[in-house]
Amino acid sequence: MSTQPSTPPLSLTERRKLATQLEIARAAAELFTAHGTDGTTAEAIAARAGVALRTFYRYFRTKQDAVGPLLAVGGDRWRALLAAAEPGAALPDALHGAISEALAVPDDTAADGLRQTRGLLRAAVDDPALRAVWYRVNQESEDKLRPVVAELAGAGTGAGAGAGAGPEQLAVRVAAAAATAAIRIALETWAQTDADVTGPGSPADLAARCLRELMGGTGPLTRTETPD
Structure with missing residues (x-):
């Protein structure tokens, strides 16, 4: 753990x-x-x-x-799921698993929460102030995600905001940005459709597809070995 x-x-x-x-x-x-x-x-x-x-x-x-706290709930949940992943696991797999579980719909409450997010994102199309809240929530989520990704990847604690541009730190930032963007793009895309909360075209389905696309060029990000 x-x-x-x-x-x-x-x-x-x-x-x-x-x-x-x-x-x-x-x-x-x-x-x-x-x-x-x-x-x-x-x-x-x-x-x-x-x-x-x-x-x-x-x-x-x-x-x-x-609406900021409500929009942030999903990000808080999936970061917690990712933090609970086994260290040393392949990061793309850990990210995919956490996102899929976070966007799963085990009950009516979860389904209603996603539909509420859909309503907010539709309203945000014509409201720049509401869109700004959505983007701020996503940026804050990405910032909070970096140390979680760094821990899983064994990249140390220097991968947060303001860290240098070494290979490990850069890979952590790219992975955190890709994962956050995958969820954001998936939810925004789903919100403009009438697709259900589960199945083809659902948030979980779209997020998995976005993550594969976005993580495809980042290269491996695995726990590094420290020389004796």
């Missing part, structure tokens, strides 16, 4: 804050899907979430920002 240090448990206050943010995010997503961003106000989102307007603005600057 991965030897990365575990994240300290969140305090009760932090868990409550995250729960409130996610509740607001779900309310915003429901209203954006039903009425579009132009037809939705921050006041309406706060009311749907059952919080005061001042609470909404304590966490989010704009109504579009409110």
Whole structure:
């Protein structure tokens, strides 16, 4: 299993804050899907979430920002799945397995979550501010993914943002960017179709195809041996 240090448990206050943010995010997503961003106000989102307007603005600057936590949930889950992969496993296989499991639809809740993402991505086509939130979430996910990829590949801890351009660090950055782009492109492509949440043309199917295309030219990225 991965030897990365575990994240300290969140305090009760932090868990409550995250729960409130996610509740607001779900309310915003429901209203954006039903009425579009132009037809939705921050006041309406706060009311749907059952919080005061001042609470909404304590966490989010704009109504579009409110969906950020919801869009980030999938990335958090699949990074955790990847971090749990066996060290030394072929990285493309580990990435493919984590992405496939993260985009799997084991129940109605998961299916509804993907359909909600579809609604948001469709709304983002005509809303630059909402698109900016989507791209920001993806960039943050890529940044967080780099140390996970580095750990699996045995490339050390110097592969994060601001690291040098050595072969291992460069390969880690390319792999993290490819994996993140595979999911982003798959979801964006799926959102513009009427394909189901499973089967041909689903997010999992498209992400696997995107990952094969994007990882095809990156070369091997495996744990390196340190000379004695």
